Amino acid sequence: MFGSGLRRWPEKVKAQAVAETLEPGATVNAVAARYGMKPNQLSAWRCLAKEGKLVLPAAEMSDEPTAFAPVVLCEPKPPQAPHPSRQSDDSLRLVFGDVTIALAADTPAVRIAEIVHALGASS
Structure with missing residues (x-):
């Protein structure tokens, strides 16, 4: 009996293939x-x-200089009872110029670092 023809791709391979499509001049078909x-x-x-x-x-660093972004830490707000008609806002916000990105509070640090790196590379 023949297999289903479906192939399971490891997450690393999926991520690498997608990253390759983002290279200048690359196409999804190629x-x-x-x-x-x-x-x-x-x-x-x-x-x-x-x-x-x-x-x-993470994108490989070339001869480009490393860019650093300032991080502003704020004192957390004291806990308040949630309003019955509102859901709590357990989120993290990254602000880069005019761009604000809202992330879930449990977003892994690695993902946050990748987003910050991508924002720095686009400037």
């Missing part, structure tokens, strides 16, 4: 061909990455 997969599968992984469900490898 990267998919190198990995022996259909382009629509790779596109689905790209969607997962955009939703934060697939963590991409």
Whole structure:
């Protein structure tokens, strides 16, 4: 009996393939061909990455200088009883110029670092 034809890809391989599609001049079709997969599968992984469900490898540092972003720590607000008509806002906000990114309070530090790195690379 033949197998289902479905292949299980390790998360690292998925992340690497998606990262390769983000390189200048790369196309989803070309990267998919190198990995022996259909382009629509790779596109689905790209969607997962955009939703934060697939963590991409950190970009390799080239000869570009390292950029640092200031971090502002604030005293936490004292706990308050939630208003019955409002849900609590247990989130983390990253502010970079005019851009504010809201993340869940339990967002892994690695993901936060990747986002900060990406914001710094885009400036």
